[in-house]
Amino acid sequence: xxxxxxxxxxxxxxxxxxxxxxxxxxxxxxxxxxxxxxxxxxxxxxxxxxxxxxxxxxxxxxxxxxxxxxxxxxxxxxxxxxxxxxxxxxxxxxxxxxxxxxxxxxxxxxx
Amino acid sequence: xxxxxxxxxxxxxxxxxxxxxxxxxxxxxxxxxxxxxxxxxxxxxxxxxxxxxxxxxxxxxxxxxxxxxxxxxxxxxxxxxxxxxxxxxxxxxxxxxxxxxxxxxxxxxxxx
Numbered sequence: 001x002x003x004x005x006x007x008x009x010x011x012x013x014x015x016x017x018x019x020x021x022x023x024x025x026x027x028x029x030x031x032x033x034x035x036x037x038x039x040x041x042x043x044x045x046x047x048x049x050x051x052x053x054x055x056x057x058x059x060x061x062x063x064x065x066x067x068x069x070x071x072x073x074x075x076x077x078x079x080x081x082x083x084x085x086x087x088x089x090x091x092x093x094x095x096x097x098x099x100x101x102x103x104x105x106x107x108x109x110x111x
Numbered sequence: 112x113x114x115x116x117x118x119x120x121x122x123x124x125x126x127x128x129x130x131x132x133x134x135x136x137x138x139x140x141x142x143x144x145x146x147x148x149x150x151x152x153x154x155x156x157x158x159x160x161x162x163x164x165x166x167x168x169x170x171x172x173x174x175x176x177x178x179x180x181x182x183x184x185x186x187x188x189x190x191x192x193x194x195x196x197x198x199x200x201x202x203x204x205x206x207x208x209x210x211x212x213x214x215x216x217x218x219x220x221x222x223x
């Protein structure tokens with residue numbers, strides 16, 4: 001079992017819908033990153049958080065360290081939000097501050 | 112422009128050839144790393160560096176070498192390319208432990 005699990009693996013939504021992507025981890029972490037990878041392949045960092053909630057535009061990320069769970073929400077989704085979303089955890093035990101990645105969630109937003 | 116510059120974007124190699132993937136950042140980041148991304152496998156760490164002169168192995172280091180002679184540059188060398196090294200490679204950097212990561216544009220490598 002991977003230490004960082006994402007769900008769902010694939011998600012299709014209609015434009016305007018509210019989208020939630022989940023990331024759970026089985027070991028202690030000190031921070032968690034949310035990344036976005038567009039069909040062209042480039043990876044962009046959306047958030048890094050270690051507690052609470054962060055918001056940027058229509059994107060909201062939350063984390064509950066004790067419950068070992070983080071969510072990424074997209075409000076009023078748009079076709080340009082279609083991408084793969086990846087969570088990456090900074091494990092407390094990790095030597096060299098390495099990130100452990102989830103498998104990604106492929107999101108398709110239809111017009 | 113500030114950011115992580117990764118070259119080349121595409122490369123085709125013959126089995127047994129060697130090559131170097133270049134990665135440079137101009138943000139004075141301490142931490143740099145190389146990942147490969149394969150279908151169904153997600154991002155896997157090849158090598159990483161926590162500062163100039165310091166490198167260490169990740170999950171899948173075999174067949175790759177790195178060096179970090181300056182803060183800015185972190186090249187990845189394929190010593191003798193194999194078809195199993197066909198992948199998309201990403202370089203990433205971040206300033207410290209608890210800061211966002213910046214990724215290069217990726218290199219799509221095919222070994223025939």
